[in-house]
Amino acid sequence: MKGIIFNLLEERVEHEGGPAAWDGLLESAEVDGGYSAIGDYPTTELVSLVGARARALDCTEADAVRDFGHGALLSLAEKFPAFFTPHTTTRDFLLTLNDVIHPQVRKLHACARPPEFDFTVIGDDRLRMVYRSERQLCGMAEGMVAGAATHFGQSVEIVQEECVLTGADACVLDCTFRDRDDRAEVGR
Known part of the structure; x- marks a missing residue:
């Protein structure tokens, strides 16, 4: 999985709780972090991070995945408006x-x-x-x-x-x- 997906999750977590929240999520998920946007990383790491986020938010993993997808799309729309502006x-x-x-x-x-x-x-x-x-x-x-x-x-x-x-x-x-x-x- 491309690192940009991990970067979007990091942005969301840090926006909500600051850099310490991201560090805590990495620790809880037992992953190293340090994701480059163009790097490739195991999907299992994203699943671990989202699982840790679900525990932190006291929601189901399915809800945490959907919530992440929602926020990720909005971030992508800000970063890459050319894909969105042709459409109404x-x-x-x-x-x-x-x-x-x-x-x-x-x-x-x-x-x-x-x-x-x-x-x-x-x-x-x-x-x-x-x-x-x-x-x-x-x-x-x-x-x-x-x-x-x-x-x-x-x-x-x-x-x-x-x-x-x-x-x-x-x-x-x-x-x-x-x-x-x-x-x-x-x-x-």
Whole structure:
């Protein structure tokens, strides 16, 4: 997993609790830290960090992963606005993942293995996403969809119809978007 993902988690933790909070999280997760944005690190380290964060926040690991995905997407929108500004809706942005965003990631980081998505558009306000990744971080994908909705001023209801964590071949997310406030709801 690319170090930029770890950097996003570090930024979030330090924003909420300062550098000491990040050091404490590293200690609790029993990992060394020191992640370079372009480095490659075991997914197990991210899982350990998110697990430690869940314990610190007194929430489930699934909730901590979704929360991290939400915040990570918002940070990415700030860092890389060119990927977001051409779009006015969450759905339109998400449809660019395979054809625009992930190819750019691979250009910058040849060994990157971003997730793959299959999409079925179901009207103007609904999108069915099939998520495939060896990392099995579907909760992070859910959180990132919710973060994108927040960025675009929409709300989203996500129903995960199938999940690799329960034996399915892929995760299937049914996403319904609404132009209301900036609250995003994630459901299972």
